Amino acid sequence: MTNKLFIYNTLSRNKEQFEPANPPFVGLYACGPTVYGDAHLGHARQAVVFDVLYRYLSHLGYRVRYVRNITDVGHLEHDADEGEDKIIKKARLESVEPMEVVQRYLNRYHDNMRLLNLIPPSIEPMASGHIIEQQQLVEKILDAGYAYEKNGSVYFDVARYSESHPYGRLSGRKTDDLLANTRPLDGQSEKNNPLDFALWKKADASHLMKWPSRWGEGYPGWHLECSVMSTKYLGIPLDIHGGGMDLLFPHHECEIAQNVAGFGEPAVRFWMHHNMITINGQKMGRSLGNFITLEEIFTGSHRLLEQAHAPMTIKFYILQAHYRSTLDFSNQALQASEKGLLRLLKAVAAIGSLPAGRDSSVDVDELSRRCGEAMNDDLNTPILISHLFEGVKWINEIQEGRASLVQEDLKKLKELYDTWLFSILGLQMISPGDSGKGISGELIELILQLRTEAKNRKDFEAADRIRAALNDLGVVIMDRKEGTDWEFSKDA
RNA sequence: GGUCGGUUUGCCGAGUGGCUAGGCGCUGGUCUGCAAAACCAGUUACAGCGGUUCGAAUCCGCUACCGACCUCCA
Numbered sequence: 001m002t003n004k005l006f007i008y009n010t011l012s013r014n015k016e017q018f019e020p021a022n023p024p025f026v027g028l029y030a031c032g033p034t035v036y037g038d039a040h041l042g043h044a045r046q047a048v049v050f051d052v053l054y055r056y057l058s059h060l061g062y063r064v065r066y067v068r069n070i071t072d073v074g075h076l077e078h079d080a081d082e083g084e085d086k087i088i089k090k091a092r093l094e095s096v097e098p099m100e101v102v103q104r105y106l107n108r109y110h111d112n113m114r115l116l117n118l119i120p121p122s123i124e125p126m127a128s129g130h131i132i133e134q135q136q137l138v139e140k141i142l143d144a145g146y147a148y149e150k151n152g153s154v155y156f157d158v159a160r161y162s163e164s165h166p167y168g169r170l171s172g173r174k175t176d177d178l179l180a181n182t183r184p185l186d187g188q189s190e191k192n193n194p195l196d197f198a199l200w201k202k203a204d205a206s207h208l209m210k211w212p213s214r215w216g217e218g219y220p221g222w223h224l225e226c227s228v229m230s231t232k233y234l235g236i237p238l239d240i241h242g243g244g245m246d247l248l249f250p251h252h253e254c255e256i257a258q259n260v261a262g263f264g265e266p267a268v269r270f271w272m273h274h275n276m277i278t279i280n281g282q283k284m285g286r287s288l289g290n291f292i293t294l295e296e297i298f299t300g301s302h303r304l305l306e307q308a309h310a311p312m313t314i315k316f317y318i319l320q321a322h323y324r325s326t327l328d329f330s331n332q333a334l335q336a337s338e339k340g341l342l343r344l345l346k347a348v349a350a351i352g353s354l355p356a357g358r359d360s361s362v363d364v365d366e367l368s369r370r371c372g373e374a375m376n377d378d379l380n381t382p383i384l385i386s387h388l389f390e391g392v393k394w395i396n397e398i399q400e401g402r403a404s405l406v407q408e409d410l411k412k413l414k415e416l417y418d419t420w421l422f423s424i425l426g427l428q429m430i431s432p433g434d435s436g437k438g439i440s441g442e443l444i445e446l447i448l449q450l451r452t453e454a455k456n457r458k459d460f461e462a463a464d465r466i467r468a469a470l471n472d473l474g475v476v477i478m479d480r481k482e483g484t485d486w487e488f489s490k491d492a
Numbered sequence: 493g494g495u496c497g498g499u500u501u502g503c504c505g506a507g508u509g510g511c512u513a514g515g516c517g518c519u520g521g522u523c524u525g526c527a528a529a530a531c532c533a534g535u536u537a538c539a540g541c542g543g544u545u546c547g548a549a550u551c552c553g554c555u556a557c558c559g560a561c562c563u564c565c566a
Contacts, residue, residue, distance in 0.1 A: 045566065177495070181493070281559070283559075285564090321504080321505060333516085336504060337504080380507095386515080389514060390513095397531075
């Protein structure tokens with residue numbers, strides 16, 4: 001497992017060597033958000049994980065088409081029979097057009113993603129823009145005999161399907177178990193079987209978002225959009241389909257069933273699922289109401305937050321855990337990430353001014369190799385980051401004169417960070433200059449000159465007073481051998 | 493209830509049989525007028541019990557606790 005990329009495939013529950021179906025092209029699809037509210041930490045994890053995958057595949061030389069959908073219709077609030085579309089519900093609450101809700105939260109989502117320095121997907125299709133295609137897939141499934149129409153709605157026939165195909169393979173479920181453990185539905189269900197799911201739902205007169213179809217006015221079921229849009233833009237089979245573990249069942253299971261029924265094959269080669277962010281040991285989610293939005297984190301406005309955190313801190317915090325592990329939120333964890341990231345970035349910023357040595361006491365090539373090895377092992381970003389800190393140690397030691405690198409190796413070290421830290425992990429330098437309550441750098445320099453003069457007179461009381469006053473204004477002073485350095489404190 | 497997963501040092505979090513990740517914190521030291529920063533050193537854990545093995549955090553079994561999914565959720 002050295003120079004080949006291995007990815008954990010949920011289908012096999014094993015790490016498998018990744019090869020695209022049609023090299024050098026890679027089709028990557030990830031389930032994106034339903035835009036009826038602000039993105040929270042969990043959405044950030046989804047986006048960060050697949051952004052890194054996208055970047056890494058590109059780094060390996062693949063030509064990747066990355067598709068991330070936007071769900072703007074068809075997502076039911078409760079049970080499929082009695083549900084109300086989430087977007088519509090929000091629109092009613094806010095007395096606006098459904099598409100106004102979609103647009104508002106989509107814009108905000110994009111703002112958040114930009115702050116996290118994520119590369120926009122190649123294509124970001126919306127469910128509402130693919131109604132015709134979704135209807136076509138419903139017809140195919142009907143023609144194949146795996147669905148039935150009832151009162152203007154169309155349902156997938158799970159029982160029929162599972163006679164000849166394994167339903168539940170991805171999520172490790174058995175149809176019998178599912179049947180035994182499904183709650184009986186309230187009222188009179190139209191569905192033949194509780195396991196059946198909606199492909200097309202009839203819309204009554206009051207429904208805001210609906211489209212004409214041969215079954216009457218209605219709207220598509222949620223699972224349909226991903227089957228349609230992933231295959232439309234990435235073909236069959238497509239290489240990687242990702243999403244949160246909470247989508248494994250029923251969403252992705254239904255997708256596979258739809259694909260097999262409609263296209264004759266499962267369509268997806270690798271299924272990747274990232275784990276959840278937890279808070280107090282519980283999953284952070286919209287339904288539990290225990291989520292913290294990205295906006296709240298960036299501004300520090302949530303009651304559980306002790307301070308605001310920069311987008312890069314959030315990203316670093318996410319990348320310090322492996323994507324298949326749960327990641328627990330806490331102020332302490334976030335602060336630890338922030339400090340670590342600042343130390344890392346500080347060292348990296350200093351590479352350019354390191355003196356070249358006559359020989360190299362450490363092996364940059366070896367470190368670089370290990371970075372690749374970490375990523376090849378199912379995107380082990382925590383290990384990659386630990387290697388990047390190894391380099392930090394070197395940089396600091398070179399500054400202290402206790403290690404050395406020849407010019408060429410210094411250049412390689414710089415390239416190492418350009419590649420792994422900036423290009424693949426997609427982290428950015430945090431510029432502290434925009435904080436500090438509008439004090440100009442020149443003014444600070446002037447004051448520091450006065451302080452240096454005071455120090456030279458041995459008037460330490462004055463020097464300390466100046467330092468304390470500047471500190472209150474958010475300016476941190478560091479006396480070095482070469483002179484006094486300063487920076488705006490992070491929470492100024 | 494069913495299925496699946498987890499329990500790692502003060503905190504976060506890697507690690508699938510021997511080579512004691514990493515970050516944060518803490519302690520001591522170097523440097524400094526003092527701080528800060530930086531560096532050095534220390535902080536050595538794997539829920540419990542039993543088994544396999546020359547050797548287990550890592551494999552097997554049991555127990556306890558936690559969680560995810562089974563309804564929408566990244």
